[in-house]
Amino acid sequence: MKLSLGPVLYYWTREALLEFYAKVAGSGVDIVYLGEVVCSRRHNLRLDDWLDLARDLGASGKQVVLSSQALIESESDLKALRRIAANGEFTVEANEMGAVRLLAGRVPFVAGPHLNIYNNETLAWFAELGATRFVLPLELSRDVLRELQSARPAGVETEVFAYGRMPLAFSARCFTARHHDLPKDDCQFRCLDDPDGLALQTRDKAAFLTLNGLQTQSALVYDLSDAIAELRDLKVDVLRLSPQSRDTIAIIESFHERCAGRPGASLEGLRVAPPCNGYWYGVPGMEYRVPA
Amino acid sequence: MSIPELVCPAGNLPSLKTAVDNGADWVYMGLKDETNARNFAGLNFDAAGAREGLRYAHAAGAKMLLAINTFPQGHAAPRWQRAIDGAADLGIDAVILADAGLMRYAAERHPQLRLHLSVQTSATNYEAINFYHERFGISRAVLPRVLSLAQVADVVKNTPVPIEVFGFGSLCVMVEGRCALSSYVTGESPNTRGVCSPAKAVRWEKHGDTLDARLNGILIDRFAAGENAGYPTLCKGRFEVEDETYYAIEEPSSLNAMELLPELAQIGIAAIKIEGRQRSPAYVAAVTRIWRAAIDAYAQNPARFSVQADWGNGLARVAEGQQHTLGAYHRKWK
Numbered sequence: 027m028k029l030s031l032g033p034v035l036y037y038w039t040r041e042a043l044l045e046f047y048a049k050v051a052g053s054g055v056d057i058v059y060l061g062e063v064v065c066s067r068r069h070n071l072r073l074d075d076w077l078d079l080a081r082d083l084g085a086s087g088k089q090v091v092l093s094s095q096a097l098i099e100s101e102s103d104l105k106a107l108r109r110i111a112a113n114g115e116f117t118v119e120a121n122e123m124g125a126v127r128l129l130a131g132r133v134p135f136v137a138g139p140h141l142n143i144y145n146n147e148t149l150a151w152f153a154e155l156g157a158t159r160f161v162l163p164l165e166l167s168r169d170v171l172r173e174l175q176s177a178r179p180a181g182v183e184t185e186v187f188a189y190g191r192m193p194l195a196f197s198a199r200c201f202t203a204r205h206h207d208l209p210k211d212d213c214q215f216r217c218l219d220d221p222d223g224l225a226l227q228t229r230d231k232a233a234f235l236t237l238n239g240l241q242t243q244s245a246l247v248y249d250l251s252d253a254i255a256e257l258r259d260l261k262v263d264v265l266r267l268s269p270q271s272r273d274t275i276a277i278i279e280s281f282h283e284r285c286a287g288r289p290g291a292s293l294e295g296l297r298v299a300p301p302c303n304g305y306w307y308g309v310p311g312m313e314y315r316v317p318a
Numbered sequence: 319m320s321i322p323e324l325v326c327p328a329g330n331l332p333s334l335k336t337a338v339d340n341g342a343d344w345v346y347m348g349l350k351d352e353t354n355a356r357n358f359a360g361l362n363f364d365a366a367g368a369r370e371g372l373r374y375a376h377a378a379g380a381k382m383l384l385a386i387n388t389f390p391q392g393h394a395a396p397r398w399q400r401a402i403d404g405a406a407d408l409g410i411d412a413v414i415l416a417d418a419g420l421m422r423y424a425a426e427r428h429p430q431l432r433l434h435l436s437v438q439t440s441a442t443n444y445e446a447i448n449f450y451h452e453r454f455g456i457s458r459a460v461l462p463r464v465l466s467l468a469q470v471a472d473v474v475k476n477t478p479v480p481i482e483v484f485g486f487g488s489l490c491v492m493v494e495g496r497c498a499l500s501s502y503v504t505g506e507s508p509n510t511r512g513v514c515s516p517a518k519a520v521r522w523e524k525h526g527d528t529l530d531a532r533l534n535g536i537l538i539d540r541f542a543a544g545e546n547a548g549y550p551t552l553c554k555g556r557f558e559v560e561d562e563t564y565y566a567i568e569e570p571s572s573l574n575a576m577e578l579l580p581e582l583a584q585i586g587i588a589a590i591k592i593e594g595r596q597r598s599p600a601y602v603a604a605v606t607r608i609w610r611a612a613i614d615a616y617a618q619n620p621a622r623f624s625v626q627a628d629w630g631n632g633l634a635r636v637a638e639g640q641q642h643t644l645g646a647y648h649r650k651w652k
Contacts, residue, residue, distance in 0.1 A: 096496070097442060097464070097493055097496075098442060098443045098445070098446070099442055099443065099464065099465060099466075099469050100469055100472070101472055103443070104443060104445060107445075122440065122442070122443075122446060123439070123440075123441055123445075123446035123449055123450070124443045124444075124445035124446040124449070125445075126446075126449060127445045127446065127448065127449035127452075128445065130449075140440075140496060142389055142416075142417070142418075142440075142495060142509065144389035144390065144391050144392075144417065144509070144510075145389065145390045145391055145392055145393070145394060145395045145417070145419055146392065146393060146395070146419075147395050147419030147420070147422070147423065148389075148417055148418045148419035149419075150419070151418055151419055151422055152418075163498075163509075164498055165498040165501045165502075165507060165509070165510060166391065169392070170391045170392040172392075173391075173392025173393045174392055176393075177393075192498075192502070194497070194498045194499050194502055195492040195493070195496060195497040195498065195499050195553075196492060196493045196496050196497075197464065197491050197492045197493060198464035198465070198466075198493070198646045198652050199491060199568075199646070199651065199652045200652065201566065201567060204566070205559050205560070205562075205566065209650060209652075210652040211649070211652075224559060224560070225559070225560075226557050226558070226559050226566055227557065227558045227559075228536060228537040228538075228557060228558070229537055229539075229540050229556065229557065229558060229563060230537045231558075232536065232537065234536060234557065235499075235557075237559065237566070242492070242499065242567070244502055304505070305501070305502075308505070309505050310501065310502065310503055310504055310505040310534060311498065311501055311502035311503075311505075312502050312503060312536075
């Protein structure tokens with residue numbers, strides 16, 4: 027199995043991003059997804075910067091994919107999307123159907139986690155359109171994955187989100203700006219203050235969700251590190267690890283070891299929050315099952 | 319300028335009849351199973367009910383839509399395909415689909431069957447809508463409740479597909495079809511099971527003067543004595559963020575875009591949709607009657623249109639949470 031590093035879902039400073047990817051270049055991931063998928067206002071790196079970074083990472087042996095935005099609302103969003111789709115150099119991850127229209131039949135693409143590929147017929151259709159890899163929707167279980175794998179079209183790789191806070195929902199509303207009583211159009215980029223998102227807890231102090239601008243994530247960290255043997259048996263090709271502000275490289279190395287059949291460092295102190303894995307077992311996503 | 323059609327919800331036969339009687343151009347319904355996004359106990363139609371509903375609607379000159387707008391998982395598509403076959407056999411005027419595999423099936427097997435793109439498809443831009451049009455020949459697309467009026471206008475201008483928007487009812491703050499919050503908490507979501515914050519996961523707990531509303535154990539809201547305790551839809555509770563307790567995601571309000579009717583007509587919106595298949599026949603009757611009156615008044619004299627006080631009061635009485643918003647149509651909401 028290969029390891030991929032998902033796009034950075036938070037808004038980090040330019041320096042933090044460049045420093046992060048310099049370390050990623052020497053890490054054990056095979057595939058790196060780059061780009062801004064959450065909010066079009068975030069601009070610390072522009073497309074040209076991402077392309078420069080992509081070339082650097084490519085030179086260090088990484089396969090680079092440019093991820094596109096999950097919610098496309100405006101003409102300027104579409105303009106940015108068209109530039110990504112027409113980059114001519116790197117594979118693109120489509121995260122909504124507008125991107126698919128720009129890519130289908132022209133170049134091979136990755137069908138991202140937000141495209142709602144829930145069944146075999148839909149997967150077959152995406153394969154015909156030119157998808158060479160698809161990312162399983164987060165809320166699907168190993169049982170559904172087994173069915174998808176049993177009739178997977180030739181030439182399509184399967185990628186599973188295996189580590190990180192889960193992107194559960196998108197809105198036109200910015201919840202970070204709302205928290206700071208700011209209009210979205212004048213948000214002052216307050217999400218820069220929260221390199222792992224803004225914690226939302228219940229009134230009885232349970233960690234519940236994470237606000238990340240337009241995106242709502244789980245508070246808990248999805249962690250399939252104990253299911254690696256099962257993922258391999260299911261012929262999953264790629265495990266996706268989602269970046270966090272600290273210890274991402276150590277997490278990559280731990281998964282790398284585990285994929286090679288070695289024990290790998292404990293993730294206990296490396297996670298930014300307690301783990302969950304319910305979706306994998308077909309139960310509420312927030313639950314955690316200790317593997318038998 | 320076009321006069322938008324009025325599309326009304328029917329959770330059962332009485333609702334369907336009252337929607338038709340009160341002037342709906344279209345009624346939409348679902349089957350009694352997980353093929354639709356209001357898969358609630360006691361709701362929806364079996365084959366005999368659908369046949370009777372269709373007869374009633376057609377006799378009055380109204381059209382009927384069947385929502386098959388959840389996503390079959392793994393090998394499960396044949397069950398959803400049978401629902402599409404049934405709709406075609408019955409002569410339903412159109413089906414509302416969300417899953418691409420099902421759209422392809424319908425387009426290939428039942429080329430005469432009209433396809434509407436469900437809001438659950440999350441098609442928020444014209445590139446996406448035009449793609450479904452090219453591939454499956456969709457006849458209408460329902461926009462997610464996330465676009466501002468200017469963005470809606472931009473979509474209409476750039477697609478040959480007639481556009482339907484939500485005008486009234488419960489408000490999703492998240493992009494429809496892209497929200498797994500409910501399955502994160504309860505294991506069931508709109509995409510997978512056609513439900514959000516399902517009633518079977520709700521527990522009410524009284525502690526002295528306070529009332530806790532929990533969803534599979536998660537405290538969604540805590541009501542003080544005298545506070546109006548609404549249904550714990552998980553995005554509409556009060557939570558804590560940096561020691562501040564508030565409706566961190568959305569207030570328990572509902573959408574009412576009636577005052578935007580002139581703009582929506584001028585933009586060229588083909589149809590306005592009323593949410594609420596899970597609501598009572600009384601709700602359907604009141605909302606359909608008032609929106610019919612508003613659309614007719616606008617058609618008669620566009621320049622003089624204004625929302626009548628009794629329309630507003632009538633809608634306020636049936637709104638969720640008794641509070642109205644223009645939602646994303648109004649840029650400030652974002």
